[in-house]
Amino acid sequence: MMELIAQNMAPIIFTSLVIFLLLGYPVAFSLAANGLIFFAIGVWLAPYSSGTITLDWPLLYTMPQRLWGVMSNETLLAIPFFTFMGIVLERSGMAEDLLDTVGQLFGPIRGGLAFAVVLVGALLAATTGVVAASVIAMGLISLPIMLRYGYDRKVATGVITASGTLAQIIPPSLVLIVLADQLGKSVGDMYRGALYPALILAGVYMGYVAMIAIFRPHMVPALPLEARTLGGGVTSLLVALAVAVGIGYLSHYWFYEAWGANADVLGATLGIAAIYAFALADRVLKLNLLSRLASQVIMVLIPPLALVFLVLGTIFIGLATPTEGGAMGAVGAMAMAAAKGRFQMPLLNQALVSTLRLSSFVMFVLIGARVFSLTFYGVNGHIWVEHLLTGVPGGQYGFLLVVNIIIFILGFFIDFFEIAFILIPLIAPVADKMGIDLIWLGVIIGMNLQTSFLTPPFGFALFYLRSVAAKVPYLDRITGKNIAEIKTSEIYKGAIPFIGLQVLMICAVVAFPQLVMHYKGPMVDPSTVEIKVPMLNTLNPGGAPSLGAPSLGVPQLGAPVINP
Amino acid sequence: MHAALGLSRLIDGVTTVIGKSVIWLIFAAILISAINAVTRKLWSLSSNSWLEAQWYLFGAAFMLGAAYTLKENEHIRIDIFYGSRSRRVQHWIDLFGHVVFLLPFVTLMAWMLWPYWIDAFRSGQVSTNAGGLLIWPARAILFAGFALLVLQAVSEIIKKIAIMRDLIPDSNPFISPAEQAAQGVQDITDGAEVRK
Numbered sequence: 001m002m003e004l005i006a007q008n009m010a011p012i013i014f015t016s017l018v019i020f021l022l023l024g025y026p027v028a029f030s031l032a033a034n035g036l037i038f039f040a041i042g043v044w045l046a047p048y049s050s051g052t053i054t055l056d057w058p059l060l061y062t063m064p065q066r067l068w069g070v071m072s073n074e075t076l077l078a079i080p081f082f083t084f085m086g087i088v089l090e091r092s093g094m095a096e097d098l099l100d101t102v103g104q105l106f107g108p109i110r111g112g113l114a115f116a117v118v119l120v121g122a123l124l125a126a127t128t129g130v131v132a133a134s135v136i137a138m139g140l141i142s143l144p145i146m147l148r149y150g151y152d153r154k155v156a157t158g159v160i161t162a163s164g165t166l167a168q169i170i171p172p173s174l175v176l177i178v179l180a181d182q183l184g185k186s187v188g189d190m191y192r193g194a195l196y197p198a199l200i201l202a203g204v205y206m207g208y209v210a211m212i213a214i215f216r217p218h219m220v221p222a223l224p225l226e227a228r229t230l231g232g233g234v235t236s237l238l239v240a241l242a243v244a245v246g247i248g249y250l251s252h253y254w255f256y257e258a259w260g261a262n263a264d265v266l267g268a269t270l271g272i273a274a275i276y277a278f279a280l281a282d283r284v285l286k287l288n289l290l291s292r293l294a295s296q297v298i299m300v301l302i303p304p305l306a307l308v309f310l311v312l313g314t315i316f317i318g319l320a321t322p323t324e325g326g327a328m329g330a331v332g333a334m335a336m337a338a339a340k341g342r343f344q345m346p347l348l349n350q351a352l353v354s355t356l357r358l359s360s361f362v363m364f365v366l367i368g369a370r371v372f373s374l375t376f377y378g379v380n381g382h383i384w385v386e387h388l389l390t391g392v393p394g395g396q397y398g399f400l401l402v403v404n405i406i407i408f409i410l411g412f413f414i415d416f417f418e419i420a421f422i423l424i425p426l427i428a429p430v431a432d433k434m435g436i437d438l439i440w441l442g443v444i445i446g447m448n449l450q451t452s453f454l455t456p457p458f459g460f461a462l463f464y465l466r467s468v469a470a471k472v473p474y475l476d477r478i479t480g481k482n483i484a485e486i487k488t489s490e491i492y493k494g495a496i497p498f499i500g501l502q503v504l505m506i507c508a509v510v511a512f513p514q515l516v517m518h519y520k521g522p523m524v525d526p527s528t529v530e531i532k533v534p535m536l537n538t539l540n541p542g543g544a545p546s547l548g549a550p551s552l553g554v555p556q557l558g559a560p561v562i563n564p
Numbered sequence: 565m566h567a568a569l570g571l572s573r574l575i576d577g578v579t580t581v582i583g584k585s586v587i588w589l590i591f592a593a594i595l596i597s598a599i600n601a602v603t604r605k606l607w608s609l610s611s612n613s614w615l616e617a618q619w620y621l622f623g624a625a626f627m628l629g630a631a632y633t634l635k636e637n638e639h640i641r642i643d644i645f646y647g648s649r650s651r652r653v654q655h656w657i658d659l660f661g662h663v664v665f666l667l668p669f670v671t672l673m674a675w676m677l678w679p680y681w682i683d684a685f686r687s688g689q690v691s692t693n694a695g696g697l698l699i700w701p702a703r704a705i706l707f708a709g710f711a712l713l714v715l716q717a718v719s720e721i722i723k724k725i726a727i728m729r730d731l732i733p734d735s736n737p738f739i740s741p742a743e744q745a746a747q748g749v750q751d752i753t754d755g756a757e758v759r760k
Contacts, residue, residue, distance in 0.1 A: 020665075022642060072623070418642070
């Protein structure tokens with residue numbers, strides 16, 4: 001009997017962990033206690049285990065060193081930096097300005113407000129990275145306008161919640177930082193890998209809205225012209241845009257001499273800066289060369305774009321580490337809030353307190369997970385998990401399918417931090433052994449976790465929209481029409497098509513790994529290529545892993561397979 | 565019970581003051597990181613001590629803020645079962661968790677971390693990175709964080725018993741994620757008023 005228990009410690013510990021966690025006591029401490037209790041039991045049972053339990057008391061004294069490891073983790077420094085940046089931006093009114101202006105720009109076309117919501121959602125995702133911020137702003141500003149002009153309620157709520165969750169997958173999202181850390185990969189690579197799938201997902205949302213606009217136009221009507229308080233003036237915006245592109249393009253040649261590959265980025269920066277300076281001068285000197293619409297669009301859109309460049313641009317061209325990017329973004333966010341006269345002591349205090357609370361609970365979940373893993377690995381739990389997962393038929397596809405279904409279901413009930421800290425360390429080594437690229441796996445999991453923000457009844461994006469959408473019928477103040485309340489069921493149903501699109505996108509990333517694999521870049525050290533290329537021709541007939549890139553029988557456009 | 569509640573108030577007071585002060589360490593870490601990034605690129609001015617200072621500061625913030633976070637009931641739970649129980653059952657779960665999960669864990673860690681920082685202090689150990697910082701202050705913070713958690717756990721147990729015996733009001737009740745969302749909206753709209 002003792003032997004039976006001792007040799008099955010891993011499943012016993014895992015089951016009791018599930019029970020401990022479900023009890024509802026804070027995750028960090030339940031995890032740690034589970035680890036410690038079973039550490040003691042494990043030491044006691046070790047003699048009966050015929051070698052499967054490798055726990056002894058001296059091992060427990062490695063705990064301080066493990067805690068030290070958590071504390072000195074420089075990757076996770078990015079968490080407070082990006083959190084702080086997001087909260088400052090969320091309270092700075094940037095989202096409101098963007099929604100107002102972009103809504104005005106696109107409003108007069110069919111589905112325009114929905115397009116504006118997706119666009120602004122993507123832009124907010126790339127700056128604030130906070131789901132709450134986007135959904136709340138859209139629920140307060142765009143939703144009433146959509147309802148006023150007769151948008152279908154499910155389309156309106158669905159597009160808002162889905163666009164809000166983009167913050168989870170578009171860099172610099174916290175999910176990607178934590179995933180990169182747990183997978184042992186660089187955050188920069190994770191950002192690079194996630195960029196295209198995330199942008200494509202935003203594009204897919206726009207495509208979906210476009211389809212509705214074409215085939216069900218009554219669901220997404222255009223705004224009447226009198227709703228355009230900024231007036232027309234698209235022409236002058238287009239002219240301004242053309243000038244900016246021209247300046248950028250010409251200066252690109254000039255920069256190319258000195259800066260080489262980074263010239264296009266610098267050129268774009270100069271073009272944008274020039275047009276912003278012009279709009280600013282136009283407004284201050286009252287020249288009125290630009291229409292009000294054009295001037296407003298430029299003034300509102302460029303600061304967040306500059307911030308995106310400051311953070312993501314510097315990370316992507318290798319000027320800054322993700323942590324530094326986060327810190328500069330935080331300073332940039334403070335500057336933006338200050339420029340709007342909204343950076344005051346209460347805001348700073350509030351933002352720092354929220355950042356501290358989030359950091360503290362996240363880091364303690366990690367500490368708890370480290371205590372748990374000491375015991376779990378000590379009873380060979382990782383080998384048990386590996387047997388379970390490699391036993392799945394279908395090789396890489398089977399593995400990915402099972403892992404994704406598990407994470408999708410868990411995502412209904414538990415937060416992504418727990419999934420990342422508890423499950424990812426168990427899954428990652430198995431995936432690595434199967435030849436699955438870990439960044440690719442991380443992006444797939446990130447996409448999947450994003451879905452959990454949207455799935456009823458526990459999706460956070462849905463909660464946020466619920467708490468800002470009208471709960472009782474109200475009289476619209478512009479049209480004087482009576483508008484019915486938003487039912488919770490409408491929010492749930494609205495999310496469903498977008499969950500479908502997200503699942504499709506997960507499948508697309510699985511089917512086309514090159515969407516992610518380009519992070520390795522086209523530059524491959526020639527020496528390694530020369531060694532590997534003969535292997536590609538002779539030993540790689542059926543799509544076995546080559547150069548560490550998972551080839552699943554599809555052409556590896558972005559993967560570093562280079563013909564000499 | 566009266567004396568115990570007094571002790572609990574004292575502990576809460578200490579952890580709150582510390583929790584509300586350490587937020588500035590995060591602010592300092594942000595500024596140091598940003599400045600360091602700029603000087604590193606522009607003038608190649610940087611040193612490991614500045615890099616290490618960032619995680620020292622952040623480490624101090626989240627370790628010393630953990631007790632405050634516990635007091636504010638902000639450590640994350642999986643509430644699928646918990647959230648649907650009566651408040652009475654929730655109290656029992658909390659009390660059980662405080663006594664069986666939390667207190668033994670944090671006590672053991674504090675006990676193990678004491679020699680860990682003392683050793684570093686006595687030997688004057690310095691980080692192996694060139695120009696690195698002294699190691700003991702960070703280890704002392706690690707110990708202090710867990711020591712504060714031990715105190716806070718004691719305070720939470722006292723308060724929980726008092727609440728269950730109706731001696732004090734239930735100050736930080738569990739709120740569901742939906743209510744949390746509403747709370748978040750409140751915070752942001754409050755922020756909107758602040759900035760006017």
